[in-house]
Amino acid sequence: MFRSHVMVCGGTGCSSSGSHKLIENFEKEIQAAGLETEVKVVQTGCFGLCELGPIVIIYPEATFYSRVQEGDVKRIVSEHLLKGRPVKELLYDETVAAGLDTIKSLDETTFYKKQVRIALKNCGVINPELIDEYIAYDGYEALGKVLTEMTPEDVIKVILDSGLRGRGGAGFPTGLKWKFAAANAADQKYVCCNADEGDPGAFMDRSVLEGDPHVVLEAMAIAGYAIGASKGYIYVRAEYPIAVKRLEIAIGQAREYGLLGENIFETGFNFDVEIKLGAGAFVCGEETALMTSIEGKRGEPRPRPPFPALKGLWAKPTILNNVETYANIPQIILKGAEWFASMGTEKSKGTKVFALGGKIKNTGLVEIPMGTTLRTIIEEIGGGIPNGKKFKAAQTGGPSGGCIPAEHLDVPIDYDNLTAIGSMMGSGGLIVMDEDNCMVDIAKFFLEFTVEESCGKCSPCRIGTKRLYEMLEKITSGKGTLEDLDKMEELCYHIKANSLCGLGQTAPNPILSTLRYFREEYIAHVVDKTCPAGVCKDLMRYTIDPDKCRGCTACARVCPVKAITGKVKEAHIIDQSKCIKCGACMSTCKFDAISKK
Amino acid sequence: MRRISTVPFKGTKQQEQELSAWFEENRDMPGAALPALEKAQEIYGYLPIEVQEMVAKALDMPLAEVYGISTFYSMFSLYPKGDYQIRVCLGTACYVKGSGDIYENLKTKLGINGGECTPDGKFSLEACRCIGACGLAPVMMINDDVYGRLTVDALDGIIAKYK
Numbered sequence: 001m002f003r004s005h006v007m008v009c010g011g012t013g014c015s016s017s018g019s020h021k022l023i024e025n026f027e028k029e030i031q032a033a034g035l036e037t038e039v040k041v042v043q044t045g046c047f048g049l050c051e052l053g054p055i056v057i058i059y060p061e062a063t064f065y066s067r068v069q070e071g072d073v074k075r076i077v078s079e080h081l082l083k084g085r086p087v088k089e090l091l092y093d094e095t096v097a098a099g100l101d102t103i104k105s106l107d108e109t110t111f112y113k114k115q116v117r118i119a120l121k122n123c124g125v126i127n128p129e130l131i132d133e134y135i136a137y138d139g140y141e142a143l144g145k146v147l148t149e150m151t152p153e154d155v156i157k158v159i160l161d162s163g164l165r166g167r168g169g170a171g172f173p174t175g176l177k178w179k180f181a182a183a184n185a186a187d188q189k190y191v192c193c194n195a196d197e198g199d200p201g202a203f204m205d206r207s208v209l210e211g212d213p214h215v216v217l218e219a220m221a222i223a224g225y226a227i228g229a230s231k232g233y234i235y236v237r238a239e240y241p242i243a244v245k246r247l248e249i250a251i252g253q254a255r256e257y258g259l260l261g262e263n264i265f266e267t268g269f270n271f272d273v274e275i276k277l278g279a280g281a282f283v284c285g286e287e288t289a290l291m292t293s294i295e296g297k298r299g300e301p302r303p304r305p306p307f308p309a310l311k312g313l314w315a316k317p318t319i320l321n322n323v324e325t326y327a328n329i330p331q332i333i334l335k336g337a338e339w340f341a342s343m344g345t346e347k348s349k350g351t352k353v354f355a356l357g358g359k360i361k362n363t364g365l366v367e368i369p370m371g372t373t374l375r376t377i378i379e380e381i382g383g384g385i386p387n388g389k390k391f392k393a394a395q396t397g398g399p400s401g402g403c404i405p406a407e408h409l410d411v412p413i414d415y416d417n418l419t420a421i422g423s424m425m426g427s428g429g430l431i432v433m434d435e436d437n438c439m440v441d442i443a444k445f446f447l448e449f450t451v452e453e454s455c456g457k458c459s460p461c462r463i464g465t466k467r468l469y470e471m472l473e474k475i476t477s478g479k480g481t482l483e484d485l486d487k488m489e490e491l492c493y494h495i496k497a498n499s500l501c502g503l504g505q506t507a508p509n510p511i512l513s514t515l516r517y518f519r520e521e522y523i524a525h526v527v528d529k530t531c532p533a534g535v536c537k538d539l540m541r542y543t544i545d546p547d548k549c550r551g552c553t554a555c556a557r558v559c560p561v562k563a564i565t566g567k568v569k570e571a572h573i574i575d576q577s578k579c580i581k582c583g584a585c586m587s588t589c590k591f592d593a594i595s596k597k
Numbered sequence: 598m599r600r601i602s603t604v605p606f607k608g609t610k611q612q613e614q615e616l617s618a619w620f621e622e623n624r625d626m627p628g629a630a631l632p633a634l635e636k637a638q639e640i641y642g643y644l645p646i647e648v649q650e651m652v653a654k655a656l657d658m659p660l661a662e663v664y665g666i667s668t669f670y671s672m673f674s675l676y677p678k679g680d681y682q683i684r685v686c687l688g689t690a691c692y693v694k695g696s697g698d699i700y701e702n703l704k705t706k707l708g709i710n711g712g713e714c715t716p717d718g719k720f721s722l723e724a725c726r727c728i729g730a731c732g733l734a735p736v737m738m739i740n741d742d743v744y745g746r747l748t749v750d751a752l753d754g755i756i757a758k759y760k
Contacts, residue, residue, distance in 0.1 A: 050732030296628025357690030
């Protein structure tokens with residue numbers, strides 16, 4: 001028995017800021033202090049508050065050390081672990097705020113207080129590389145229950161009754177998907193897991209895979225039993241090396257324990273899982289494209305129908321769910337459909353994980369009950385906008401979603417509400433933007449992404465998104481007209497109506513939603529030829545304040561196009577017709593004399 | 598951008614043997630083309646047309662089909678990469694915090710476009726989508742080293758470390 005556990009985050013965010021080194025250092029220092037039989041160091045999955053990484057949590061008190069540096073380890077060991085005195089100045093500010101009698105624990109902080117962790121239940125709690133820790137937290141109990149006490153019909157009924165909808169984006173009822181696939185007889189069926197998280201700015205699935213890989217394996221086996229499949233594939237991005245490694249370890253351990261493979265729990269049920277690496281193509285998040293990619297081809301989507309439940313992978317009945325959807329399944333089986341359905345809104349049950357990013361204080365991963373408002377997520381859990389800036393928009397759904405303005409901050413989040421206000425749930429990326437972000441530029445950013453990622457199979461998407469991008473480029477370079485705005489809107493609706501798959505059907509959303517809520521910003525670009533946020537380079541002017549300029553000539557020397565002229569010790573002038581707006585002069589000036597507008 | 602590389606192919610016998618060994622083991626795998634190209638890129642560092650020909654021959658597939666797959670996925674490179682691969686995250690979270698400026702600045706500093714390699718073979722530059730370190734935004738990676746909370750001013754110092 002250990003009296004204390006030191007949990008060090010081993011997720012991608014914290015690893016990037018050096019948490020591996022911390023683990024080594026903790027082990028070394030603990031040994032040096034002779035505490036190795038009393039204190040255990042555990043490498044866990046993501047705690048969620050990536051902004052403060054690397055994070056170290058010490059149990060049983062749940063004290064929260066943030067941005068821990070290698071040099072801090074020795075003090076934490078000698079003070080906290082040896083003498084029982086937490087090192088206050090290294091703790092997360094909020095837990096040691098003035099006026100508190102005791103140090104706040106992790107769960108009492110505003111970031112965690114309003115969260116409900118179902119999909120992320122084990123993330124940051126267990127060591128993801130040890131199956132015994134997963135089992136100690138009820139792991140594989142749901143699979144045992146399903147195999148020994150329930151019929152496949154019972155399983156599907158529980159999932160249907162729970163109201164669980166796909167967490168990958170479109171929100172199709174999971175139980176219904178399973179029911180369709182179960183109804184189609186075939187000699188072979190497949191269970192697939194979509195871990196090809198391509199939305200730029202979303203990392204929910206990766207955190208589950210890194211923090212709790214067994215939950216996905218268990219849920220896939222349950223799905224296999226429900227639809228009558230003996231084989232599963234996890235399609236995961238090769239860009240997620242830590243997740244892939246932990247999945248491989250988990251699959252090996254599950255096979256060794258007889259929880260994957262033949263005759264699981266002596267019930268005659270066979271199920272095994274294989275990993276397939278994606279090679280970086282956003283369209284492969286679309287279900288038919290993903291299956292084509294598993295077949296080893298160019299990952300292009302196929303027309304539906306036939307739906308995968310009838311003809312999916314290698315033309316056999318197949319179900320595909322995403323990582324977060326699977327992460328909910330074992331607990332729904334153990335705690336019942338009513339428990340799950342008691343959370344959330346009328347049509348969206350349970351919780352949703354969001355990856356909070358952009359202009360927000362607490363960047364990281366949050367899991368909240370459906371129906372929570374954006375305001376709660378951004379202002380309370382997220383800690384608001386840094387540097388005293390004003391909130392402008394929240395972007396959900398990535399390249400398929402839209403920007404939500406301040407007037408809709410109080411809408412309870414669920415699938416249907418987000419669609420109604422012109423965005424979508426998507427996989428869960430939530431990027432906050434402030435007054436310094438230009439909405440036309442953001443729309444252009446997403447269109448650039450879809451132009452690059454369009455697979456090219458159907459022309460509305462291949463050609464249409466390119467034309468949209470060109471129009472946006474015209475507008476941001478100050479050459480757009482009001483007529484362009486109308487033309488662009490019309491083209492958006494054409495692309496939505498005529499594209500083959502979800503990528504094209506949703507690609508115009510970033511434009512449509514910004515046109516709807518930030519039209520005046522487009523008009524400023526087109527009519528006034530200005531960019532109110534000061535982002536679009538072609539619409540900006542760099543000027544030198546003659547009162548502040550000392551005539552040091554530094555800017556003239558650094559200007560790559562010789563647009564700046566002036567005599568030594570006299571005020572300089574920028575020739576606007578030559579200026580390429582590179583900004584080199586402004587970052588060189590020591591007297592703050594150059595401004596851009 | 599996706600042309601056939603003009604850099605002469607410098608594959609060794611040993612690399613070829615490693616690839617053939619993989620084929621011996623996995624020839625019957627359903628959908629082998631994608632994993633085969635992943636393996637080939639791991640061995641050679643990139644996928645010149647000579648290597649794609651080997652894959653096509655081993656799997657008894659038309660070269661056009663193999664080329665179609667290697668140009669479809671962004672992870673495959675038809676160009677050799679530099680000793681130091683710089684990847685700037687242009688995911689949304691990094692972009693709204695200014696990674697676009699970082700990327701543009703690096704292009705100027707290195708004198709190359711995205712997807713290219715400096716003439717001395719030292720640095721190659723590419724944009725990437727979300728590496729998941731959004732808490733450190735804006736972020737770039739040089740090989741396996743992650744640099745977070747970047748500013749344009751910090752770039753010279755970072756690049757100098759690798760020169």
